[in-house]
Amino acid sequence: MTRRSTLGAEPGERGGIVGRVVRELEAILGPSAVRADPLSLRLYARDASMIQGTCSVVALPSNAVEVAACVTVARRHGLPVVPRGAGSGLAGGATPLGDAVVVATTRMRTIESVSVEDGVAWVEAGVLNLDLKEWLAPLGLTFAPDPASEACSTIGGNVATNAGGPRCLLRGVTRNHVRAVDIVLADGQIVRLGAEAADPDGYDLRALVVGSEGTLGIVTSACVALTPVATGVRVILAGFPSIEGAATGVSEIVATGVSASAIELMDRPVVQVIEAFAQAGYPLDAEAVVLIELDGPPGAVAEQSAIVEQVMTGHGAIGITVAEDADRRARLWKGRKSAQGAITRIAPDFYQYDCAVPRTRLVDAVIATRRIAAANGLTVVNVFHAGDGNLHPFIMFDRRQPGTLDRVLATAEGIAEACVRLGGVLSGEHGIGLEKRDLMRLMFSAEELELHRAVRMAFDPDGLSNPGKVLPELAAVAAPSERSTVDHAGSRS
Numbered sequence: 001m002t003r004r005s006t007l008g009a010e011p012g013e014r015g016g017i018v019g020r021v022v023r024e025l026e027a028i029l030g031p032s033a034v035r036a037d038p039l040s041l042r043l044y045a046r047d048a049s050m051i052q053g054t055c056s057v058v059a060l061p062s063n064a065v066e067v068a069a070c071v072t073v074a075r076r077h078g079l080p081v082v083p084r085g086a087g088s089g090l091a092g093g094a095t096p097l098g099d100a101v102v103v104a105t106t107r108m109r110t111i112e113s114v115s116v117e118d119g120v121a122w123v124e125a126g127v128l129n130l131d132l133k134e135w136l137a138p139l140g141l142t143f144a145p146d147p148a149s150e151a152c153s154t155i156g157g158n159v160a161t162n163a164g165g166p167r168c169l170l171r172g173v174t175r176n177h178v179r180a181v182d183i184v185l186a187d188g189q190i191v192r193l194g195a196e197a198a199d200p201d202g203y204d205l206r207a208l209v210v211g212s213e214g215t216l217g218i219v220t221s222a223c224v225a226l227t228p229v230a231t232g233v234r235v236i237l238a239g240f241p242s243i244e245g246a247a248t249g250v251s252e253i254v255a256t257g258v259s260a261s262a263i264e265l266m267d268r269p270v271v272q273v274i275e276a277f278a279q280a281g282y283p284l285d286a287e288a289v290v291l292i293e294l295d296g297p298p299g300a301v302a303e304q305s306a307i308v309e310q311v312m313t314g315h316g317a318i319g320i321t322v323a324e325d326a327d328r329r330a331r332l333w334k335g336r337k338s339a340q341g342a343i344t345r346i347a348p349d350f351y352q353y354d355c356a357v358p359r360t361r362l363v364d365a366v367i368a369t370r371r372i373a374a375a376n377g378l379t380v381v382n383v384f385h386a387g388d389g390n391l392h393p394f395i396m397f398d399r400r401q402p403g404t405l406d407r408v409l410a411t412a413e414g415i416a417e418a419c420v421r422l423g424g425v426l427s428g429e430h431g432i433g434l435e436k437r438d439l440m441r442l443m444f445s446a447e448e449l450e451l452h453r454a455v456r457m458a459f460d461p462d463g464l465s466n467p468g469k470v471l472p473e474l475a476a477v478a479a480p481s482e483r484s485t486v487d488h489a490g491s492r493s
Helices: 011-029 038-043 062-077 128-137 157-163 207-211 243-255 270-278 300-315 326-337 339-343 360-377 404-421 437-442 446-460
Strands: 057-058 083-084 099-106 112-117 120-124 180-184 190-194 218-225 232-240 263-269 288-296 320-325 349-352 379-385 390-396
Touching: 011 057, 011 062, 038 057, 038 120, 057 243, 062 083, 062 180, 062 190, 083 112, 083 218, 099 379, 120 128, 120 157, 157 218, 180 207, 180 243, 190 207, 218 320, 232 243, 232 300, 232 326, 243 288, 243 360, 243 404, 263 270, 270 288, 270 339, 270 349, 270 379, 270 446, 288 300, 288 326, 300 320, 300 404, 320 326, 339 390, 339 404, 360 379, 404 437
Parallel strands: 057 099, 083 099
Antiparallel strands: 112 120, 120 218, 180 190, 180 218, 232 288, 232 320, 263 288, 263 379, 349 390, 379 390
């Protein structure tokens, strides 16, 4: 039987239901783990995107059984459930809608087990990405996915959004490093999908869950594959007189078979502000800067480094720096990972977008991005994972100017449309969430979207698991122009 959501209930009825839900959750979790005060509801009503939502109660369970209990209570009263990690997502995937119950997994921070022999670890959803890496470091192992927000993003959030990062070029995104998940389904059942073995039998339901943004259930633990720490690492920095030379150089480096773990590209405007902010040693006279990391056996790294330097020189590199010692490498990476903080010094507000195109279309995408922003009277600077064509344009604006947000959103939508026309996709790593939900029709036909919907309904027939996200057909609230707000949050890539 399909239950009626309180989104359509009268105000007094909604208030009564919410009050009962709060009391039932307090009885299960304890009063300190349930929040319904105005400040908490405001804080949990958004993630790091620009979209402001609403919620009725926040639950902070400590284990999978308590998560299941929260889902059961919400379902019994017809309230939607929105899972949340650290709230660092950039696409509105953790932004609640209507009278949602937000289930935050930040108290679930146990590294349950590590098997060095099998190369896997079981970790709860609230474990921070960076904390896991630091715990594994003495064992000579790491969890390869490295979103720039790793110091605050959780493993559960990484799984929900299929997070990437600079180093996903060589080792892949989160989906490539998750063997199994424990998930609470919409009816409150706790099930395990996947297995510690690399190739379990049957349909790969684990792969469906990774990147599903909480629409299929709430991940409470994940079995992640571990990667040995490389014995040799070099970071190479090169300036180029044109962004075209930098982009074609990147494509040729990949074509040579060099297995770079990361290739980043930054245009001149952002290099100027990054260098002033971080003093990383970037060349200020370059139109574009490329940052490349190589890792592996020291001998192989040295050979590949020589190839990279030769290719970059052939494409007009005007300065090449090779960093082998850890301090120098960290300094160069600090510049790239300081982009967000640096940009706040030159713009009152910014909107960081996320699309991906084939490497050979990077220059076309940058030109289109600049053209679209200029047509809307805005400025854009570009930082992107050039190795896999993942663009992160920063659209700078001042929200105090009337009508500015409409121009910002028009610019973002234009960039997405341009990237799809160039053979790309809507998101390289941030996810779809609310931000790009209504643009899914650019990528998929009605028939394809119906297949997506059928999968979702198989997991969540009542439509209460993070409703309104990812699929436009399931949007139960307002259109983008009605739900967007001027509120701004910092962005991470």
